[in-house]
Amino acid sequence: MKLISVALAAAALLVPALASAAERLVVMPYPAEAPWPLATDQRQGVKMLREYVPADQTVDAYRDMLVVQAFPESRTVPPATFMKAMFSGVGYACEAVSVNGPKEGMEGGYKVAYGQIYCGHQLGKSDGAHIFIKMIQGKDAMYVVQREFRVPATKVAGTLAFGPGDKDRALSLMKDEAAANAFLVDSVFLCADGAAEARCAP
Numbered sequence: 001m002k003l004i005s006v007a008l009a010a011a012a013l014l015v016p017a018l019a020s021a022a023e024r025l026v027v028m029p030y031p032a033e034a035p036w037p038l039a040t041d042q043r044q045g046v047k048m049l050r051e052y053v054p055a056d057q058t059v060d061a062y063r064d065m066l067v068v069q070a071f072p073e074s075r076t077v078p079p080a081t082f083m084k085a086m087f088s089g090v091g092y093a094c095e096a097v098s099v100n101g102p103k104e105g106m107e108g109g110y111k112v113a114y115g116q117i118y119c120g121h122q123l124g125k126s127d128g129a130h131i132f133i134k135m136i137q138g139k140d141a142m143y144v145v146q147r148e149f150r151v152p153a154t155k156v157a158g159t160l161a162f163g164p165g166d167k168d169r170a171l172s173l174m175k176d177e178a179a180a181n182a183f184l185v186d187s188v189f190l191c192a193d194g195a196a197e198a199r200c201a202p
Helices: 002-011 079-092 164-187
Strands: 023-027 038-044 047-052 064-071 094-107 110-122 127-137 142-152 188-192
Touching (some): 127 164, 164 188
Antiparallel strands (some): 023 188, 094 110
């Protein structure tokens, strides 16, 4: 997403990528009625930037986006530290910001961190954004996967500004955000070369 690309640029140099054979980032297809097409696929060595949007949206005019990135130059940085650096940069692209996390953990022998960013109003735009993030510290790179929702702008970050007639839309957003959290936990993970875990089987 464009907002977080700005924030990540403050944390590390963003240049696109592909993981080496030593480890493999697995990002399952995003759970939706129709598969989300790959709209951006930039790679340079281990660095990567991939953006997915629903078929009826584009990267230039999207309401929903899944972003997958790899930062080999930040592979030695703990994920929580990297996420805090991301959080500190969001104010340059957003007013009225609140964050949750980082929540640290271990998965498959790798350090991970989870967090959420609630942007009340994106600078220069008419909407706000909710971003759900997972970071995994691999041996080859720091992997960052984020699910972004564009939402009506509000002066109070983390609140919804839907009108009385938009109850169904608000409920749908809350359901979709819960699904995004579950997706990051269950369907985004790193597999070491030769890992014995069933979910890492080729």
